[in-house]
Amino acid sequence: MALISQKPDSPFTPGTPVPPELFVGRKQQLEEAAGYMERAASGRLENLFLVGERGIGKSSFAAYLRRVAEIEKNMLGVHVFLGAVDTLEEMTQRIFEGLLREVRTESSLFEKVRSLFGKHIEKLDLFGVSVRFAPPKDKLEALVNEFPHAVYNFLDRVKSERRGLFIALDDINGLAREKAFADWYKSFVDYTAVHFERFPVFVVLVGLPDRWEQMTSLQASLARVFRMVRIERLADEEVSEFFQRAFGSVQVEVEPKALDVLVRFSSGYPILMQEIGDAVYAVDSDGKVDIEDANLGILTAANRVGYRYLEPRVYRTVRSPRYRSILRKLGQHGIRRNFTRREVESWLNEEEKRVFSNFLRRMRELGVIERDLEGGPGAYRFVNEIYPVYIWMEAMRWARKPNSRKTLEGD
Ligand SMILES: Nc1ncnc2c1ncn2[C@@H]1O[C@H](COP(=O)(O)OP(=O)(O)OP(=O)(O)O)[C@@H](O)[C@H]1O
Ligand SMILES: [Mg+2]
Structure with missing residues (x-):
């Protein structure tokens, strides 16, 4: 126990933006953004x-860009x-x-x-390290305009000390829905172009793909x-x-074989590599990650990821007990990322077969599976390697449940 408590804090940050020292990849995107940033710093508003x-x-990425x-x-x-935030006033106040x-x-x-x-x-x-800007409503409205x-x-006030401003507006989910925001932004861009010769500002909006569609529509x-x-x-x-x-x-040293496993199960997703890293770090007790640590950590990470993403989005929202029983049949056949329509169908009963097409479509919509283009027609795969681990664990847990509970749950 004493050994464990002496471990340094986990360097992994599942759920929060990565500190710049551990930021990896994105070379090409960084280069591109740095080009826009330079143009902004040289005096023209850039919007990304x-x-x-x-x-x-x-x-x-936005945090790294800011740095x-x-x-x-x-x-x-x-x-x-x-x-x-869903009003321009609050946004302006925060900026x-x-x-x-x-x-x-x-x-x-200052x-x-x-x-x-x-x-x-x-x-x-006491030390004056925190600042609050709280203008009354009418002043704030004027500031928006x-x-x-x-x-x-x-x-103008900061120009002898700074070349310009970098403003990242992250999670613009609420605002992207508002026509007022889209219109306001458009007039902000037009107004500055017409009225100011120099406007060294780089604005970075951050959002999901459907927010972009919403805003531009x-x-x-x-x-x-x-x-x-x-x-x-x-x-x-x-x-x-x-x-x-x-x-x-x-x-902490990572054995090459263990590293391969960690990389494989991360499937290129930063969120998974952070969850996996964090879980493996907790499991390791000797400063050396071997294959056992890796496997154990992956089970823990799969459990967390499944609980956070699959439970609410799939197990709890998908009403059909057939869908759930299909998922369990997939799980009973082990941890497999790839499968074909044909082989899964052969495991299903008549009722399950009837809804199988819909099941596949729904799972694709939910971002759980995707077509496996290399596998040919009828080939699918889970979008990452971790989901099938959870689906397997869920199937095993369910199989171990006493029968009475199974019937009570209706599936
Ligand atoms: N380039 C990177 N290098 C290392 N870790 C990263 C990198 N990018 C993201 N991460 C990690 O991945 C996870 C998700 O990152 P982040 O929060 O930046 O994603 P996001 O796209 O903003 O997510 P959301 O859509 O939920 O806002 C975090 O745990 C973060 O630490
Ligand atoms: Mg984010």
């Missing part, structure tokens, strides 16, 4: 939409999360509050910008305004590099 599926690494903006381009950067917080420790700079905001700024605690000018004035011109960078799965070499760096940072 960062798009990618859930958990693929958008926020981590590049600050360190390499000497820009002032904020990264605001707007998940629960300026974020900017003020960024300069709070540079007192001369004093320069503070006067722009009058008495609506509070330094919160005069956003381009407000940003321009801010830039509300305001078609936005499709031309934004550059788009797509965040996709990592290559196996990048995942491998990640594990070596992360484990290396806490002096």
Whole structure:
């Protein structure tokens, strides 16, 4: 026990953006974004939409970009999360509050910008390290309307210290639904183009692919305004590099065979590599990850991932008991990422067979399986290697349940 408690904290960060030291991959996207950033820093507004599926690494990419903006381009950067925000007022308040917080420790700079905001700024605690910007409603509305000018004035105050601003608006889920946001953004872009010769600002919007579709259908011109960078799965070499760096940072060695397993089950998904790394790190007790540690960690990670993603999205929302029994039959046949329609059908009873086509379609819609193009017609695979592990475990757990409970649950 004593040994375990002396372990350094896990370097893995499932669920939060990765710290820049452990950020891997995305070379080409970073290069592309850095090009836009340079143009922004040189004086023209650039707008980037960062798009990618859930958990693929958008926020981590945005956080890394911000760091590049600050360190390499000497820009002032904020990264605001707007998940629960659906009004322009609140968004604007958060952006300026974020900017003020960024300069709070540079007192001369802080004093320069503070006067722009009058008495609506509070330094919160004893040491003045926290800043709150809380203007009344009417002032905030005015700030939304005069956003381009407000940003321009801010830039003017900081221009001898910073080349420009980097503003990441993350999780714009609520806002992307609002026509008001789409229209506001369009006029922000047009207004700055017409009124300011220099406007060194890089705005990065972060969202899921359907948010992009929503936003551009509300305001078609936005499709031309934004550059788009797509965040996709990592290559196996990048995942491998990640594990070596992360484990290396806490002096843990990973045996090559174990590393192969960790990489394989991560399937290129950053969220999976973090879950797996975290679970394996907890299992290891001798500073050396061997194949047993890897396998055990993967079971734990699969359990967590399944519980978080498959239970709510699949097991709990899919009402049909047939679907669940099909999933269990898949599970009973072991941990397999690939399967064909034909072979699974041969395991099913008549009722299950009848709904099997619908089952396949639904699982595809839910992002659980995809067509396996290399496998030919009728070939499918789970989107990652971890889902079938969970499905297998769930089937085993279910098989062990006493019969009475099985009937009570109706399946
Ligand atoms: N390039 C990377 N290198 C290492 N780890 C990463 C990288 N990108 C993402 N991660 C890790 O993957 C997980 C998901 O990343 P992140 O939160 O950035 O994704 P996201 O696309 O913003 O997710 P969401 O759609 O939920 O907002 C986090 O645990 C993060 O630490
Ligand atoms: Mg995110």
